[in-house]
Amino acid sequence: MSQLKLSHLAGTLIGSEIVKLGNAISERIRNGEKIYNFTIGDFDPAIFPIPEKLEELIIESYKSRNTSYPAAEGVLDLRQSVSRFIKEREGIEYHSNEIQIASGGRPLIYTVFKAIVDRGDKVIYGVPSWNNNHYTHMTEAEHCVIECTPENNFMPTPDDIRKNIKGASLICICTPQNPTGTTLSGQSLAEICDLIIEENHQRGENDKKLYLMFDQMYWTLTFGDTVHANPVSLRPDMKPYTVFVDGISKVFAATGVRVGWALGPEAVIAKMKAILSHLGAWAPMAEQKAVAKYLLEKDAIDQYLVHFKSEIEERLRKIHAGFIALKQKGYSVDSVTPQAAIYLTVKIDLTGKTTAEGKKLETQQEVTSYILSEAKLAVVPFSAFGAGSSSPWYRLSVGTCKKEEIPEMFSKLEAALQKLR
Numbered sequence: 001m002s003q004l005k006l007s008h009l010a011g012t013l014i015g016s017e018i019v020k021l022g023n024a025i026s027e028r029i030r031n032g033e034k035i036y037n038f039t040i041g042d043f044d045p046a047i048f049p050i051p052e053k054l055e056e057l058i059i060e061s062y063k064s065r066n067t068s069y070p071a072a073e074g075v076l077d078l079r080q081s082v083s084r085f086i087k088e089r090e091g092i093e094y095h096s097n098e099i100q101i102a103s104g105g106r107p108l109i110y111t112v113f114k115a116i117v118d119r120g121d122k123v124i125y126g127v128p129s130w131n132n133n134h135y136t137h138m139t140e141a142e143h144c145v146i147e148c149t150p151e152n153n154f155m156p157t158p159d160d161i162r163k164n165i166k167g168a169s170l171i172c173i174c175t176p177q178n179p180t181g182t183t184l185s186g187q188s189l190a191e192i193c194d195l196i197i198e199e200n201h202q203r204g205e206n207d208k209k210l211y212l213m214f215d216q217m218y219w220t221l222t223f224g225d226t227v228h229a230n231p232v233s234l235r236p237d238m239k240p241y242t243v244f245v246d247g248i249s250k251v252f253a254a255t256g257v258r259v260g261w262a263l264g265p266e267a268v269i270a271k272m273k274a275i276l277s278h279l280g281a282w283a284p285m286a287e288q289k290a291v292a293k294y295l296l297e298k299d300a301i302d303q304y305l306v307h308f309k310s311e312i313e314e315r316l317r318k319i320h321a322g323f324i325a326l327k328q329k330g331y332s333v334d335s336v337t338p339q340a341a342i343y344l345t346v347k348i349d350l351t352g353k354t355t356a357e358g359k360k361l362e363t364q365q366e367v368t369s370y371i372l373s374e375a376k377l378a379v380v381p382f383s384a385f386g387a388g389s390s391s392p393w394y395r396l397s398v399g400t401c402k403k404e405e406i407p408e409m410f411s412k413l414e415a416a417l418q419k420l421r
Contacts, residue, residue, distance in 0.1 A: 013137065017384035025378045036409040037378045037400060041178060041342065044400040048253040048311070051304045053297055057290035058257070066286040072277040073269075074101020074261070075285070078292035082261050085295040086246075089220075092232045094263045100272050101288060103258040105217050105245050106131075107281035108272070112213050112243050112262065113139045113170070115271040121169035121208075126156040128385035128393070130178040130215075144168065145386065150336060150393070153182035154345065158191035165199050169208055174215035175229075176222065176340030179385045179395035181316070183222065183339050186229035193235040200241060211268070212238065215245040217260075218341040220305060223313045226339045240265050248291060250342065253308065253399070259283040259291045315398040315406070316344050322410040331417045342399045346379065349392035353420040361420075364390050374416035377409060 022040040029035055049055070073079070079096040087093050102108045109131070117123060119140040125132035126146040136143050144164050148154040154177065161171065173192070175184040193212075200209050212231060219228045231238040247260030260283070262272060276282070283291075294301075316338035323335035323346050334347035350367045354360045361367050364381060371377045379394040387393070 009138065014134065016131075016134075018380055021378075021380060021384065033376070035372070035376045035378050036405060036412075038396040038398065039378045039380050040400070041395075041397050042255050042399050043253040043342075045253070047402065048308065048399060050252055050254045050257065051294070051300065053300045053304075054252060054254070054257075054290065054294045057293050058287060061286040061290040064286075064289075066289045068285055070101070070282050070285040070288050072282070073273045074099065074283065075288045075292065078259075078288045078295075079261075081292045081295040082263075086263065088298070090230060090233065092230065092263075097266050098263060098269055100262045100264075100269045100276070101283055102260050102262070102276055103281050103283045104249055104255075104260040105215065105247055107276060107279060108245050108247075108260055108262045109135060109213070109215070110138070111272040111275045111279075112211075112245070112268075113141075114275050115268055116211050116243075117141045117169050122164075122167050123170045123172065124156075124161065124164050124168050125172040125386075126154070126160070128154060128179050128382040128387040128391075128395075129172065129174060130385060132172045133386040141169075147387075150345075153184070153336075153339070154180040154393075155182060155184045155188065156192075158188055158195060161192050161195055165195055165210070168199075168210055170211050170213060171196065172213045172215070174217075176216075176218040176226075178218070178341065179343055179380065179382065180336070180345045181339060181341040181343035181395075182336060182345065183226055183228065186227065186234060189229050189231060190234045193231045193238045196241055197235065197237050209241060212242045213245065214242055217246060218250050219246070220251045221309060221312060221342065222340040223309070223316070223338055228340070243268055252304070257287050257291075259287050312342055312398060313338065315401045315403060316342075318403070318406050319344055319346075319396065319398065319401075322406065326410070326414060326417065329414075331414070333417070342397055344396040344398065346394050346396050347392050348379075348394060350417075350420060351390070351392070356419040364392060367392070368394075371413070371416060374419065375409075375413040377413055377416075 025037050079099040082099050083094055113135045117139045122142045122144050123136045124144040126148040146156045146160045222228050231242050243264035248254045320335045323333050326333050332349040336345040350361055368381055379396045382391045382393040383389045
């Protein structure tokens, strides 16, 4: 049978590796297999429900029959609430005409790319990182990939940016970062901002400027001494060159509610609106109206975040401690101290080891399969986020983690590690 001929994009685009893996794991669970599933960057609503007040407001909004098309840029009262929310909590000021609402972060990121990046333009991003490789491919841009290291919290350094900045159209930074749960320090971010400002000052009046897409979807979820920094607070001159991507998906465990927003220069936001108006990727009217009211509930939000963050942090720290304990016993595993988000970066470095059946684990893919089959532990390899196929690092997501299952998960993992030689 001949292969169906479709577009070049259709023929070359790779689907989401994380979604594919998550679906495969979910199928095994439905078939009765007990798996400790730490793959998907989502929340189990039974463990992490959305805020009760937000739920009430959504129900009330539907009862008020807010079910028509929303404005293409998002309803005004929501954009005004976002403006107030961001000013109160981050100290940055964006007016309603500098805010675009959409159905979560994905359509916003796509429209940032489509509004700024032409075919052949250079896009700078670090790996591992979430989906920058795919969005760059979809815009037929030039991939300028920075291989990030654990020594730098898996973040691009100012030197990394400096080496590649000439001729670039877009730099993509996500902090706190998916998949690593690590953050970019204020000092490093300030230095990167200075490089962008300097580069733009050197470009001619009619030249395309260099923009920063700053994904801060997890910015409220920081732990311990970790402090989130943003480019516009650090360097106000960055405001004409920065587009923020943000929303309620992670801060309120509301991934399925689908309300996100972008903040940026009015001219860029207007073009994003035009693109989104053709895609129709709007957040539903009822949810927009409800979120507009909820973002003004300062005390309720603060109360929710205290409990929510403590539950996330407890899981991250317990699992981190478990991996460090295994490392101290001599097993080839490691973990990066939790900083932010719902992710833990863990290392499972077992290539070259031999199983009890005499099979040598030749590749990292075989390692991943081994820990899934023997320890029933499902985590996402960094190769799914653009890193090399031999990377021994993994993303572990705690959004569906049951605390009582952590000890038994480590018991099974240690048993699987003991079988290797």
